[in-house]
Structures are given as C-alpha cells and as structure tokens.
Amino acid sequence: MTMNRTWTWLTVAVAAGCSPSGGQEGPEGASQATVDSAQVVTEVQGFLAEYLTAIEARDEEAVRNRLLSERYRWVEDGEVRYRHVEDVLESLAQFPAGMPIRTSIDGLEVTPIVGGRGAHVVGGFTTEVGSGDGAFAFGGVITFVLERTDGTWRVVGGHASSPRPDAQRGDPPEGS
Template sequence: MAPSRLRQGVLTALFLALSASACERTDRSVDGVPVSGDQGSATDPSTEVLAVLDRYLRAVESRDSATIRSLYVGDGRFVWIEDGMVRYRSADDVLEGLTAFPVEMPMRTTLTNPVVVRVGDNGAHAHTEFTTSIGEGGSGFSFGGVMSFFLESGPEGWRIVGGHVSSPRAR
C-alpha cells in the first residue's frame, strides 16, 4: 500500500475505530476532578454524551451500520475533519471508509481523560485523548492523539454533528 494511501487508511481507521465493545475510558476526571462537574445533572450532558460515544465505538467494532447511521445527524450538517481537510460529510461516507478494514480485523480504541462541555441549550463538545490499535500480532499497529466531537441533543437523543482527529507529527 502506498504511504499516502496507508496514511489515509490509518486516519480512516482512527475515526472509525473509535471502537470497541471493549472501549475503555481510563479516567473520567482531570487531576481528580470529575469531567464537567456533576455527572448526570440536568445541565451536564457528560454521562449521556459519553454513553453515546461508547455505543458508537461498539458499533464500529462490530460493524453495526444501522447503529452507526443512527448516531449521526442526517440533515447534511455532518462534517468530519482530518489532515487539514473535510474527510466525511455523511454516515454513508463513514461506512464506505469502514469497508477498507475487513470485519475480521479487530479495532480497539482507548479513550483517556474525556471532557464534555455543554454548548448552548442542545449541544455538547467532547474531546479526549485516544489510542487506537488495529489488527493483532506482527501485522497490528497502534497510534494515538486527540479527537473531538460536536453533538446535538434532539427528539431522538444525542447525535454526532461533526468532529476532528489529530495525531502528533514530527515538526
């Protein structure tokens, strides 16, 4: 696979492999203080938003296209940015990217120190450090960085409106 194609595949995996029936949040606090204050309060969306992200990650790992599709806004506003460009604009784009990885190829993402902040009456911004592992054994690889999600709460619950992923690069 050519380096640029491999990099695009890895970044696609990064977004899609926010994986895991075994998705782990290793810490729900920053310096011992719970993220976003009182978890589960009427004004703090942290518990609900993190549950949506966990559900999404499990759906990606199991390649559950119906659940993946249900967790994005479907009205044309969705946008995902990586490598300094818009990479995806719809759930269909995301699902197409996921086809680059065989179902038998395990993907697992560990989220660390997630932070969720309410934005207005119906929105939330979540950001987290992550490590993603793809494959197993000698053919497997891992990478990490930071990702963010913008979500909106509506009649059907929280939905992903957009996000961004960034991995460190040598400068």
C-alpha cells in the same frame, strides 16, 4: 451545507450556549441556567461508549443512527475526510471482516452547550487496528460536536489529529 454555514452554526451554538439564559431550553424545558450538566455529561459518555462499540462492530445501522447525516463533517489531520454518513460506512468496509478496530478515549471533557441540547467533547484517543504482526496503533486528540435530536444524541462532526513527526522530535515546523 457549506463549511461557512457549518462554522456559522457552530459559532451561533457556542454563543448561545455561553449566554446566561440565551432563551434556550434544556433537556426537559429547563432554562440554560438550570441545565443539569452532570446529566448531560453522563448521557454523552454513554452515547460515546455506544458509538465506539458500533464502530468496532462495524454495525452500519447503529453507526448511521448515531451520526447526524444532513450536517455531518469529520476532519482528520487538517483535511475534511468524511462529509456524509456513507463516507464513514465505506471507510469501515475497507477493513477485512473480523479485523479488530478499537478506539479508546482518555481524559474526556464534556461541555454542554445550547441549553443542554448540544455538547462539545475533547479527549485524547488511541486507535488500535488488527492483531499480531500486522497490527498498528495511532493516537492524538479527538473532538466531537454532538446534538440532541428527538431525545437522542448524534454526532454533528468533529476532528481527530495525531502529532506531527517533527513535533514529536521537538523540531520546529518547516518555515518557522
């Protein structure tokens, strides 16, 4: 799927999710107006905890089962980094076996969309890699677009970005 079609899908999804009823059905056939947002938030929080655990464990099957392979896209710091589930798995395989990788998400905001069949997630993140002298960490903002398919949440895509070094100093970006 091209980026234009992905953005079109997201635009349609958000527009449908914002309409009062939009003809959309929720988790158990509920109309948009009666979707239990608290239930969606709880499900998404549990899903993300499982997803992060799968990433930390480098559990290929669990990671694969949590990503929507036919439409998956992940953006980092202004670039599309991963276009397929296999790209994610190859990236994880680059780390030495046993090297700790831990991501925590703070200030999680979950917004149900498309009658509860989708969710948009925003939060701050910190990723710690390694231990001891060679350890490093980075963080910033992370977003996820999730879709419930066959009763299971899956990541369609998202983004992670870290503050620019010049922004951390308070300097204006070049060319301003």
